[in-house]
Amino acid sequence: MTANVVIQFLNGLAGASSLFLVATGLSIIFGVSRIVNFAHGSLYMLGMYLAWSLIAFFGRGSPFGFWGGVLGAALAVGVAGALVEMLVLRRIYRAPEMFQLLATFALVLVVKDAALWLWGAEDLLGPRAPGLRGAVEILGRRVPEYDLLLIAVGPVVLGLLWLLMNRTRWGTLVRAATQDREMVAVLGVDQAKLFTSVFFLGAFLAGLGGALQLPREPANLAVDLSIVADAFVVVVVGGMGSIGGAFLAALLIAQAKAMCIAIGDVELFGTVFSFSKFTLVAEFAIMAAVLVVRPWGLLGRPPAAARGAGAVEPPLVPPGPLFWPAAMLAVLVLALVPLGGEGYALVLLIDIAIFALFAASLHFLMGPAGMVSFGHAAYFGLGSYAAGLAFLKLGWPVEAALLAAPAIGGAGALLFGWFCVRLSGVYLAMLTLAFAQIVWSVVFQWDAFTGGSNGLVGLWPQGWLKDRTTLYLAVLLVSALGIFALWRMVHAPFGYALRAARDSALRADAIGIDVRRFQWIGFALAGTFAGLAGGLFAFSKGSISPETLGVARSVDGLVMVLLGGVQTLTGPVLGATAFTLLQDEIARATTYWRAVLGLAILAIVLVFPMGIAGALRILVARAGAGR
Amino acid sequence: MTVLEVSGLSKAFGGVQAVRGLGFTLAAGELLAMIGPNGAGKSTCFNMLNGQLRPDAGSATLAGTSLIGLAPHAIWRLGVGRTFQITATFRSMSVRENVQMALLSFHGGLMRFWTPAAARHRDEAADLLARVGIAELADRACGILAYGDLKRVELAVALANRPRLLLMDEPTAGMAPGERAALMETIAGLAKRENIAVLFTEHDMDAVFAHADRLIVLNRGALIAAGSPAEVRADARVREVYLGAGGAH
Known part of the structure; x- marks a missing residue:
């Protein structure tokens, strides 16, 4: 037992190093540029693949080949990060935070497909480090020498970063910019150079983390999102912008996971609990505990308020006299589509209706409530699994199972929302992502209940909903009603209270609004409607898998909302339509649909930072002025 | 009728005693100005009365109900309206x-x-x-x-809960001189007509001396003078704080 604990402790230390490298890079970039680099995991992945190729090129056997490959990969990733900053992000520093985020999402898609094109879909098994292939015997167990090296890497990098930040002029500038970047700009520091170099350093660290991980874990295409989710947790626990905090948090989390594995199976009250399956729960528990006690992380400080006014949203205007007739006509026309036959269009329209509801629920959270979620798919997925399990395991009829979807989606949002509303801004967003990742892992790992990676199959509704056309009409009706309900809530006192809390929490509090309570209810409501969309999804597809609630789905939702424009309530519907059609078109034309989509998003972000609906509104205004 | 009763209110930040042993009362319909140089503890005192800071010691009661430990939204429910410096x-x-x-x-x-x-x-x-x-x-x-x-x-928002007490942090900051006088007139008129107690801080001494019924003067966290505008104007310690030691002549 003791030996096992010690071995797992060492294993945890080794795992902490890579995690620290990625998280600290993310943290430094955020500190200076205020950009949450969602593509940071992609840089890590790129580090893995580049190291694999460079090591093969330099020669696998020699120490120079291996270490040259690792360092070369890290440097190349650093250059890639600097290029991304110069070519993309520099153009949108003044854009709303959300568009910066969208741009980094787009980069995730582009990098993933670039890696697919260059290295293929198969996992690439990494070479082992020459000279460190053996193992050391500790307490009768064998510990890989390479792990011992990794254990040393974390503290060494921490020390070097400390020297860089505290003993060089560049480091002083970075620390100053992290505290007050407007002031640093006023003092005449070349911001462009500073930002580019910070991106180089952050990307270099991510690339190094990936390259060093290669002997322990094969290079694969799924690592980008899973590592960025882990890094978010580390940064949130450690405190944004704090290098020491990132180190501490990485250690804490890696150790907690390792200890869960070390404890293994424990028999309590006659039941066997397998702690090794609860590694994610441990991560969650640590994060929750830290955030309740220290909302800005272990070593973090409350974020400095940016000076200058942000974009001000105009007041809600009641829709024109033609809006409701037009909306009803649109639903009616859509309801008549099946008369043209049960073609592919119907399948596509079902998707659009469901995702419009999903996007509208996310918009409710992001727009009026001002809480950006990176993990909204969790509630969509909870809804679809609730419906699927009620249908399959409990034998509920479809109608009843569909009611379970919003109930469970809402319950999940109620639970996670309690923690989320204690934070704001990017902290909140990262926390939502971490929760989504946890839900995904539970679903993925719990084979006996959720079907694990295979998911649930055989969800075809029986009875009156068996017919495709009827199903389509039902989905259309439920989605339309759901979106209408969300619209009513935004215009009702409750929605106004959410907007009030978003505009000025200080003022809202001073007129008797319990901000957290309203945000909590708002969060739960958004989860409820996402769950409803998920339930519809389960029965329209006939099967669901963990992908239903993966990070990629959350990203899809964000892209839909941002494409449509956050400022308008019709935005999410337009965005969902455009996204679904675009994705379908491109996916049929090329395997590299993600890259095309990513590039399209980048183009849209750089050209129309107001989204489709916003751009349309400006066009209409211009046409009106020109007359 | 006393609306607000404050006594022994204290707050320290680290080693800095921002407010120490502050006590005063405020009656319905009365305009009480809290003045003092920068760093005197005015904002800290305001933030303790409106629930954003918890005092280390002391009491503050609104018509007999303690405000200590209540959240801002709960204090609002007791009939306190607020305006902010910004x-x-x-x-x-x-x-x-x-x-x-x-x-x-x-x-x-x-x-x-x-x-x-x-x-x-x-x-x-x-x-x-x-x-x-x-x-x-x-x-x-x-x-x-x-x-x-x-x-x-x-101000309109602050009046919506038919407050017994208005807390106004620099009501005229950032306004043109003409606007200032007009706003102070409005506030004073409301206080008298509707019997609202008003506690305000202000840097514009013309506004303070023209409209306040009473003044309390803070320096380095402590109360150094209190009374009518005329009494405060004549107070040697106030002259010292604002004009320096030579001001007493």
């Missing part, structure tokens, strides 16, 4: 909607999910806006309003 309004809403929000909250109508908010308490909101002199701005968006007008929006 205006805090809902910038994505119109002037009327800002007031409607406060009225909805006062009438307990915020937890409604279906009825449109825009139609609620319109007349009452119009009435409040008229009372602070900006009835004609009702449909303007707060995000594009002139600063002086925003100050009046805040």
Whole structure:
């Protein structure tokens, strides 16, 4: 037992190093540029693949080949990060935070497909480090020498970063910019150079983390999102912008996971609990505990308020006299589509209706409530699994199972929302992502209940909903009603209270609004409607898998909302339509649909930072002025 | 009738004693100005009275109910209206909607999910806006309003819960001199007519001495003088704090 604990402790230390490298890079970039680099995991992945190729090129056997490959990969990733900053992000520093985020999402898609094109879909098994292939015997167990090296890497990098930040002029500038970047700009520091170099350093660290991980874990295409989710947790626990905090948090989390594995199976009250399956729960528990006690992380400080006014949203205007007739006509026309036959269009329209509801629920959270979620798919997925399990395991009829979807989606949002509303801004967003990742892992790992990676199959509704056309009409009706309900809530006192809390929490509090309570209810409501969309999804597809609630789905939702424009309530519907059609078109034309989509998003972000609906509104205004 | 009773209020930040043993009372319909040089502890005192800071020691009661340990929204429910040194309004809403929000909250109508908010308490909101002199701005968006007008929006919002006490942190900061006098007139008129107790801080001494019924003077966290404008004007310690040692001549 003791030996096992010690071995797992060492294993945890080794795992902490890579995690620290990625998280600290993310943290430094955020500190200076205020950009949450969602593509940071992609840089890590790129580090893995580049190291694999460079090591093969330099020669696998020699120490120079291996270490040259690792360092070369890290440097190349650093250059890639600097290029991304110069070519993309520099153009949108003044854009709303959300568009910066969208741009980094787009980069995730582009990098993933670039890696697919260059290295293929198969996992690439990494070479082992020459000279460190053996193992050391500790307490009768064998510990890989390479792990011992990794254990040393974390503290060494921490020390070097400390020297860089505290003993060089560049480091002083970075620390100053992290505290007050407007002031640093006023003092005449070349911001462009500073930002580019910070991106180089952050990307270099991510690339190094990936390259060093290669002997322990094969290079694969799924690592980008899973590592960025882990890094978010580390940064949130450690405190944004704090290098020491990132180190501490990485250690804490890696150790907690390792200890869960070390404890293994424990028999309590006659039941066997397998702690090794609860590694994610441990991560969650640590994060929750830290955030309740220290909302800005272990070593973090409350974020400095940016000076200058942000974009001000105009007041809600009641829709024109033609809006409701037009909306009803649109639903009616859509309801008549099946008369043209049960073609592919119907399948596509079902998707659009469901995702419009999903996007509208996310918009409710992001727009009026001002809480950006990176993990909204969790509630969509909870809804679809609730419906699927009620249908399959409990034998509920479809109608009843569909009611379970919003109930469970809402319950999940109620639970996670309690923690989320204690934070704001990017902290909140990262926390939502971490929760989504946890839900995904539970679903993925719990084979006996959720079907694990295979998911649930055989969800075809029986009875009156068996017919495709009827199903389509039902989905259309439920989605339309759901979106209408969300619209009513935004215009009702409750929605106004959410907007009030978003505009000025200080003022809202001073007129008797319990901000957290309203945000909590708002969060739960958004989860409820996402769950409803998920339930519809389960029965329209006939099967669901963990992908239903993966990070990629959350990203899809964000892209839909941002494409449509956050400022308008019709935005999410337009965005969902455009996204679904675009994705379908491109996916049929090329395997590299993600890259095309990513590039399209980048183009849209750089050209129309107001989204489709916003751009349309400006066009209409211009046409009106020109007359 | 005493509305606010403060005694022994203290707060330290690290080694700095921001407020020490502060005590005063405030009666209905009375305008009490809290003055003092920068760093005297005025803002700290305000933040303790409105629930944003918890004092280390002391008591503050509003008509017999203790304010200590209550959240800002709970203090508001007891009948305390607030305005801020830097205006805090809902910038994505119109002037009327800002007031409607406060009225909805006062009438307990915020937890409604279906009825449109825009139609609620319109007349009452119009009435409040008229009372602070900006009835004609009702449909303007707060995000594009002139600063002086925003100050009046805040006043209208602060009046929505029919307060017994108004806490106003620098009500005329950032306004043109002419606007200042007019706003102070409005506030003083409201206090007298509606019997509201007003506690305010202010840097503009003309406004303070023209409108306050009583003054309390803070320096380095402690109360150094209290009384009518004339008494405070004649107080040697006040002259010393503001004019330096030579001011006593």
